[in-house]
Amino acid sequence: MRAAEDAAFASGIAQDALMDRAGLAVAREVRRLALGRSVLVLAGGGNNGGDAFVCARYLRQWGIDVAVAALPGHTEGAAARMRAAWGDAITDLTEATPRPVVVDGLFGIGLSRPLAPDLAGQLARLTRDTFVIAIDLPSGIDADAGQSFDGAAHADCTIALGALKPAHVTGPDAARMGHVLLADLGITLPDAARTIARPVIAPPARDAHKYSRGLVTVLAGAMPGAARLAAHAALTAGAGYVILAGDDAGIGGPDALVRRPLDDPHSLLADERLAAVLVGPGLGRGDAAGRLIDAALACVAPLVIDGDAISLLGEAGVERIATRSAPTFLTPHGGEFDRMFGNGNGNKIDRTAQAALQARATIVHKGPDTVIASPDGTVTVSPHALSWLSTAGTGDVLAGILAARLRSGGDRAAAEAVWLHSRAARLAGPAFVADTLVDHLGQAIAECR
Ligand SMILES: NC(=O)C1=CN([C@@H]2O[C@H](COP(=O)(O)OP(=O)(O)OC[C@H]3O[C@@H](n4cnc5c(N)ncnc54)[C@H](O)[C@@H]3O)[C@@H](O)[C@H]2O)[C@H](O)CC1
Numbered sequence: 001m002r003a004a005e006d007a008a009f010a011s012g013i014a015q016d017a018l019m020d021r022a023g024l025a026v027a028r029e030v031r032r033l034a035l036g037r038s039v040l041v042l043a044g045g046g047n048n049g050g051d052a053f054v055c056a057r058y059l060r061q062w063g064i065d066v067a068v069a070a071l072p073g074h075t076e077g078a079a080a081r082m083r084a085a086w087g088d089a090i091t092d093l094t095e096a097t098p099r100p101v102v103v104d105g106l107f108g109i110g111l112s113r114p115l116a117p118d119l120a121g122q123l124a125r126l127t128r129d130t131f132v133i134a135i136d137l138p139s140g141i142d143a144d145a146g147q148s149f150d151g152a153a154h155a156d157c158t159i160a161l162g163a164l165k166p167a168h169v170t171g172p173d174a175a176r177m178g179h180v181l182l183a184d185l186g187i188t189l190p191d192a193a194r195t196i197a198r199p200v201i202a203p204p205a206r207d208a209h210k211y212s213r214g215l216v217t218v219l220a221g222a223m224p225g226a227a228r229l230a231a232h233a234a235l236t237a238g239a240g241y242v243i244l245a246g247d248d249a250g251i252g253g254p255d256a257l258v259r260r261p262l263d264d265p266h267s268l269l270a271d272e273r274l275a276a277v278l279v280g281p282g283l284g285r286g287d288a289a290g291r292l293i294d295a296a297l298a299c300v301a302p303l304v305i306d307g308d309a310i311s312l313l314g315e316a317g318v319e320r321i322a323t324r325s326a327p328t329f330l331t332p333h334g335g336e337f338d339r340m341f342g343n344g345n346g347n348k349i350d351r352t353a354q355a356a357l358q359a360r361a362t363i364v365h366k367g368p369d370t371v372i373a374s375p376d377g378t379v380t381v382s383p384h385a386l387s388w389l390s391t392a393g394t395g396d397v398l399a400g401i402l403a404a405r406l407r408s409g410g411d412r413a414a415a416e417a418v419w420l421h422s423r424a425a426r427l428a429g430p431a432f433v434a435d436t437l438v439d440h441l442g443q444a445i446a447e448c449r
């Protein structure tokens with residue numbers, strides 16, 4: 001955002017004009033949301049406060065009852081000019097009284113440390129039992145989502161200026177934003193991370209057959225139920241033919257699943273018609289698991305690696321994955337990700353993007369926020385998973401959907417899979433078992449027209 005602003009200034013856009021756009025965009029939303037109620041605008045000393053003064057000026061101009069409480073501000077620059085242009089009463093934060101609608105314009109992306117306790121206390125006092133609209137970010141939040149500070153504000157609605165920042169979509173503070181709206185400032189932004197959108201999934205071609213739709217082989221291990229669940233999800237999510245390979249994989253599951261023994265995994269995976277191989281769900285961590293992983297890594301088909309397989313491969317697996325000739329997809333949750341890539345610094349977006357480059361693989365880093373990063377640098381964030389998804393088996397379903405989407409989804413397969421999985425969870429309603437997700441995949445796909 002800083003770079004985009006600098007480029008806009010260099011191209012001749014005046015800082016005052018940009019601040020006016022920002023403040024006006026906020027004022028329009030405040031007018032819409034306040035519904036005639038009186039408004040208290042909190043203004044900080046920097047540019048976030050500058051936006052707040054612009055907002056207050058427009059609200060006053062539109063006849064809305066608005067008061068301003070501010071921190072001491074800079075004496076020059078755009079923010080100081082906006083403060084001067086307000087030209088009306090300004091109270092100290094400690095003397096301000098709450099109003100039904102509070103606009104939080106204390107700090108935005110310039111925040112570099114936690115709010116001082118007395119300031120955090122004032123902010124909490126003024127935002128209790130009021131409708132809070134945050135300018136760019138609730139004050140006290142690290143915009144880069146690198147860390148989570150004590151004393152940060154919360155909002156009912158956050159108006160992100162120009163672009164979503166990492167904290168809007170990832171990390172624990174994403175839950176403090178309320179409803180996030182994005183205001184266009186009319187400046188050019190680099191092609192950075194995107195949030196997920198409903199994919200378009202075409203029906204199979206008129207002359208489609210089971211192999212053109214995609215042959216998927218799922219390798220079963222110590223807990224064959226997990227592999228069966230993944231295989232069932234793959235069948236339902238659009239694969240033409242699904243093989244469930246394993247010693248006792250023959251119990252239960254749909255009759256359309258084709259069962260194969262796993263006595264010779266190398267020749268099983270040598271089938272040139274394979275659209276995808278999935279290894280990991282319920283694999284276990286014994287010697288047999290290691291041999292299956294070796295066979296899977298050696299095969300020339302696109303490969304999805306999930307669960308135990310990621311943990312078993314660990315750090316040493318990164319290089320082995322990077323040297324594969326066919327595309328590889330990893331679907332770790334946080335713990336599995338850390339086991340393979342370490343739990344280094346930075347937010348989830350940056351860490352996942354870095355890992356994708358290292359492993360030359362597409363990584364679906366799961367959690368309440370799922371980050372999908374490809375080796376070509378593309379990043380897609382799915383910000384708000386349903387917390388009901390946090391049960392055993394839902395990851396197996398995701399891995400199966402992903403394996404199924406690889407043939408027709410190509411580069412978009414991972415985003416398609418995450419969207420379908422998340423949508424199926426919403427359709428399943430609360431308190432479902434993972435198996436139930438599979439029953440809702442058809443409806444989720446039907447929505448992707
Ligand atoms: N650049 C522009 O013209 C526009 C920016 N927009 C808005 O500006 C903010 C970012 O503004 P900035 O001045 O860089 O920072 P803040 O207003 O967020 O912070 C001000 C200032 O406060 C100091 N500071 C940092 N942490 C603390 C703390 N914990 N306690 C006290 N003081 C702190 C630090 O010196 C900061 O510089 C952006 O979010 C937008 O709202 C607009 O988009 C329009 C154009």
Ligand SMILES: [K+]
Nearest residue numbers: 104107137139
């Ligand atoms: K703010």
